[in-house]
Amino acid sequence: MAENIFGGFKEYSVAEFFKKNRQMLGFSGKIRSLTTIVHEYMTNSLDACGEAGIHPEIEVWVEELEKNDRYKVKVRDNGPGIPEKILGKALGMMLAGTKFHRYVQQRGQQGIGAAGCTMYSLITTGQPVSVVSKHQGKKISCKLGIDFKGNKPVLTEVVREECPLEEHGLEVEGVFADTKYEKSAYGVGEYLKRTAIVNPHARIVFNSPEGDKFVYPKSIEDLPEKAEEVKPHPLGIGANDLLDIAKASKEYTKLSAMLQNEFTRISLNKVKELRELVPEVNLDMKPSKLSWDDAEKLVVGFKKIKWIAPATDSVIPIGKEQIEKSLRNILNPEVIYVTNRPPKIYRGGIPFVVEVGIAYGGDINKEGKGGVVMRFANRAPLLFDAGGCAITQTVKNVEWKRYEIRKFDEDPIAILVNLASVHVPYTSAGKQSISGEDDVEEEIRNALMEAGRHVQKHLSGRRREKEKSTKKKAIMRYVGQISGDMAELAGNKAEKEEIKVGLQKMIEERFE
Ligand SMILES: Nc1ncnc2c1ncn2[C@@H]1O[C@H](COP(=O)(O)OP(=O)(O)OP(=O)(O)O)[C@@H](O)[C@H]1O
Ligand SMILES: [Mg+2]
Known part of the structure; x- marks a missing residue:
């Protein structure tokens, strides 16, 4: 059998x-x-x-x-x-x-x-x-x-x-x-x-x-800053990654030397701390001898140590000016806002930066479709798997009404989100959507809210202006009648024009 x-x-x-x-x-x-x-x-x-x-x-x-x-x-x-x-x-x-x-x-x-x-x-x-x-x-x-x-x-x-x-x-x-x-x-x-x-x-x-x-055509002369290679941070990896690195590092005789050279932020002092925290793992062994159990213990140990965060200069955003220019060129909107936020870290050790550009009005819903979301990862467009993508989900979960966007899918709004990182957490090998890492989602949300507030400022200003002018028009409509009536009450019809001009001036001043 x-x-x-x-x-x-x-x-x-x-x-x-x-x-x-x-x-x-x-x-x-x-x-x-x-x-x-x-x-x-x-x-x-x-x-x-x-x-x-x-x-x-x-x-x-x-x-x-x-x-x-x-x-x-x-x-x-x-x-x-x-x-x-x-x-x-x-x-x-x-x-x-x-x-x-x-x-x-x-x-x-x-x-x-x-x-x-x-x-x-x-x-x-x-x-x-x-x-x-x-x-x-x-x-x-x-x-x-x-x-x-x-x-x-x-x-x-x-x-x-x-x-x-x-x-x-x-x-x-x-x-x-x-x-x-x-x-x-x-x-x-x-x-x-x-x-x-x-x-x-x-x-x-x-x-x-x-x-x-x-x-x-090429629309800017300067090449993007060249992305520098960085070493992984101990908080950004799991036991599996650690084993891979150990197997690939043949040049070290001791695990401690490998840790110091292959990772960022692992100093001699941190190795000492690790020895005390995980005494059962021999850091003097050859890296190739590292077992899964030991790797797991080390990863647990890493989590107990207070690390300096990884350097974030390895992430290169597209840049506020470039995004603004691009959005203006293609959408010709009434208002644009692009965030310029500092890099953050996910899984404790992987730096990333989120850029959000919002454009409102202009050519955006010419074809009757509003709420356009353009997703990018390291400057590559993501067109598929929108449903399972942290970017789409986060955009959906923002309460747009708070930002004077009444119906996100119908209003003339377009949002561009770029996630730049040395390691983008894709949901699959097809690389079309980003997984819901908590830190990444939170940063996307914060960036969206920052951009949302700017659009809101513009829209509420515009709304107030509109309300003011409607009110002014409504009042102005009665000026002729009222000035006539007042002149008649005073028994002197000749003053009607004077009263009218006076009233108009008062209203103009009031609604300036
Ligand atoms: N147009 C190209 N010019 C120079 N080298 C290239 C080019 N296309 C591919 N390569 C080389 O071939 C390798 C394999 O490419 P491939 O697309 O299979 O993998 P990748 O780009 O490394 O990762 P991914 O699977 O995420 O795309 C690249 O890492 C690169 O070294
Ligand atoms: Mg490739």
């Missing part, structure tokens, strides 16, 4: 897992799948340009091969390209990349995005993707697929050439089925427009399936 039950026991790779669970990577629904592909390539291009200090110039082509099903997508950037040595793994291996083990504010963080797209091309059309990379004078062109069983890249038709040093960048092209192009709030067009809104330092061009060319 037992033989039968366990006869089918098998191992499988992470690539096989995601092949079966493609929805976890954002490949669910035709429209979303197409937007996901563009999202993964765009975020990679912007990250790569950011790291290399290059003004991004990114062009996207979406070509229809079969209506509402099969599209060719091409994305070309002027980033640093990828060296041949890692090209295959970068785009053809799940959980491989340059970002996962680092605490640095970037759009990508998992090492699945690009390989996920290669996977989608393979499982929907059987075709590998075409790649051209130009990196430091070397050009390599190839077709790239995945060996799912081994989670390994498969490179074919490899051509190597020399190229001028000043030519650099990556171009990826693939044919994807089970996709659909649509001009909607969830489509590629909207995604790229929103990307342009929060990345004014980039030039983005979109060639749509209808043959239209949308050009979002």
Whole structure:
């Protein structure tokens, strides 16, 4: 009997897992799948340009091969390209990349995005993707697929050439089925427009399936400040993370040295404190010997120590001026307010900053739809999974009536929220919504309320003005009659004009 039950026991790779669970990577629904592909390539291009200090110039082509099903997508950037040595793994291996083990504010963080797209091309059309990379004078062109069983890249038709040093960048092209192009709030067009809104330092061009060319030119000269890599703070990690770091740190002979070097804020004194708090864990052991139990005990110990908060200069907001400029450009509103709040910390050790921009009036509900919420994480738009996102939830829970917004969904109001962090707490690998971390939600709420108060000030001022002018008009209407009556009462009709002018002056002064 037992033989039968366990006869089918098998191992499988992470690539096989995601092949079966493609929805976890954002490949669910035709429209979303197409937007996901563009999202993964765009975020990679912007990250790569950011790291290399290059003004991004990114062009996207979406070509229809079969209506509402099969599209060719091409994305070309002027980033640093990828060296041949890692090209295959970068785009053809799940959980491989340059970002996962680092605490640095970037759009990508998992090492699945690009390989996920290669996977989608393979499982929907059987075709590998075409790649051209130009990196430091070397050009390599190839077709790239995945060996799912081994989670390994498969490179074919490899051509190597020399190229001028000043030519650099990556171009990826693939044919994807089970996709659909649509001009909607969830489509590629909207995604790229929103990307342009929060990345004014980039030039983005979109060639749509209808043959239209949308050009979002670079609207500011300065590149965003470069995000610095930081070391994790002891309060921001769990036992699992600690074990990972210990396994990866071969250069230390003692756990205590690893803790001091691989984390921020762990000093010799803190190590001493830890020894007293958790005497059962030997801090002189080799990091590779660390067990799950010991890691758990250390994490409990970390929580008992009074730490200096992590440095927050690793989080880089978009900036008040840029957000204002972008909102003004696209919405032409009557009033704008953008917060400029200091960074905060969640899970005790991960710094983040929330930026909220509110725009009211102008072109906002031209099409009759108010209450627009634009969500971003590290300057990448989040278009899907709004229902489960901490940003949407928090916006919903604000009592907008208090801020003179009577019907949030109908009033001409648009809200932009950007969460910047070295580690964005996404709810899933599809990276479209933010999980409800208490500290994050609270900061979003506070930022929304700050922005709300400014809109309220403007709106209540406007309302008072309106009330005043209505009242004034109403009173003015009686001036003619009253001055006539008063002149008659006084028995001198000639004074009517004088009384009228006098009364008008009084009213004008009263309602100034
Ligand atoms: N356009 C590009 N230019 C240069 N390097 C790139 C580019 N696209 C991808 N890479 C490299 O390939 C790696 C893998 O990309 P991938 O999108 O799979 O993962 P990621 O961006 O690290 O994380 P995420 O899964 O969250 O997107 C990146 O970490 C980066 O090193
Ligand atoms: Mg990526």
